[in-house]
Amino acid sequence: MSENPINILMVDDREENLLALEQLLEGPEYNLIKATSGPEALARLLEYDFALVLLDVQMPEMDGFEVAELMRLKARTKQVPIIFVTAINKDQRYVFKGYQAGAVDYLFKPIDPVILESKVRIFASLYRQRKQLEKEIERRETAEWELRREQNLFHQGPVVVFKWLAIENWPVEYVSPNISQFGYRAEELVSGEKTWLEIIHSDDRDRVISETGVLSESNRNFFEQDYRILQADGREKWVYVFTLVVRSDLGQITHYDGYILDITERKRTEKALEESEERYRTVTEFASDFVYWRTADGWMRYVSPSCLDITGYDPEAFYSNPHLIDELVHIEDRDLWGACIRDAETGVCHSPVEFRIMTKDREVRWVSHTSRPLRGEDGRLLGIRAGDHDITRLKTVEEQLRRLNSIDGLTQVANRRYFDDELDKEWRRSVRRRTFISMIMIDIDFFKAYNDTYGHQQGDEALRRVAAELAKTAKRPRELVARYGGEEFAAILLETDLESSAKLAEKIRANVEALRIEHTASQPLPVLTISLGVAAMLPKLGDESASLISRADKALYLAKERGRNQVVTLPGA
Structure with a gap:
């Protein structure tokens, strides 16, 4: 992968000189930027980061010496190398003046291309090395800062870091300063004034020694323990200890590294929970609830x-x-x-x-x-x-009561209120599941004439027989028949499209006609018949169930207009 081109500033008040320099240095490794005056050069120096400045000495208004002196006054530009380009004087005093102004080298006109390229290449290489060194310094400073941050985190945080030797009494070789949370100074542990084994609670000491020995000898690289320690003031604390087993090249255990965390509050909570659980068990063992x-x-x-x-x-x-x-x-x-x-x-x-x-x-x-x-x-x-x-x-009792409140007393099919509730509920479900819902509106043909001819008592019996036939025909779990009002009935068909609903409606019509209920005032057949309107919809969010009722009612109207005793379907929107 090629390196990014480095910036080189070329300053000369004559365009032809700048063009000549550009032709000699042109290449992918350099980004050549030109300035035709001292002020313009200073402006470019504030805009870009340059590896080198090729600066003409003899310029109007502000010569090269003045530009160099001004560059040395600014922190951003004082380290940028300057090569003076001149054709006027090789006198040592003149050259010395250039070095005093801040030049690092001279090029005398006419310029030798080989010398120019070699000098520029050297300064470009030095620039890249300097940048690489700056990045390395920055990386190291960042790493040192992170290390200090982590050390502060350990030293000031709740986790105590330790190292103890795998010899009698477990003398401490290192412990982080935050051991002070337990009332001890790191120095008294490291000096041997106190050993870690002395700090462990006497009731837990034998267990900890035994566990550590067994776990260490089982070739485990680490293990975890909970036990009590005594603070400097004599109070006991529960600690969680994570221990790394460190072995020599010969496989012998030399020491242990790890960390310690105060878990006293957790242990206190666990004890309270255990006591609460025991009381809880005593009560619930004799309860019938789960x-x-x-x-x-x-x-x-x-x-x-x-x-x-x-x-x-x-x-x-x-x-x-x-x-x-x-x-x-x-x-x-x-x-x-x-x-x-x-x-x-x-x-x-x-x-x-x-x-x-x-x-x-x-x-x-x-x-x-x-x-x-x-x-x-x-x-x-x-x-x-x-x-x-x-x-x-x-x-179950609530359902029985609900059914009693939902049944039409005369016909023993669902009443209008129950029908409306179920339609609203199933409509929302159809919207969620993206399934069809259909409705059949049913009206007994010439029923007023039937009542006038046979009397209301016989009319009620006819309603019961028609309702029973409807319920017997539309009997699947996803079908609901209800008395809609007077001699009108309605049926909801779930997950049923228009074609299937129309077939069921025709079956209902034929079955009612087959009852052969005498109706001499009916036309053209002298038996009681029904007209049916069918509509189906695949409802989406925002649609209302009233639109389905309206379409089924319109289809029923068309069935009656076209001569009764028939089924008319009307597709959904």
């Missing part, structure tokens, strides 16, 4: 035995698979479950949330879920305590 304790990293710390009664899984299943609790949630309720988890972690909401779960036997059950976050003294999230209460029986 109660659990989930840690911040998602694992189960405790699961009550009643989980078996509610989910079909025993506690061990939840311990071995921490995601089982999430997998149990009914697929349609998982967005709600996700929001519930987020709220529990932030403590925003403690209110019970109701959703469905799938048991091990694939049975759907309803639960009322409560949860709250557990936090340490420092505010850190430790986990979530939660409980699920089985409300399946309550939901």
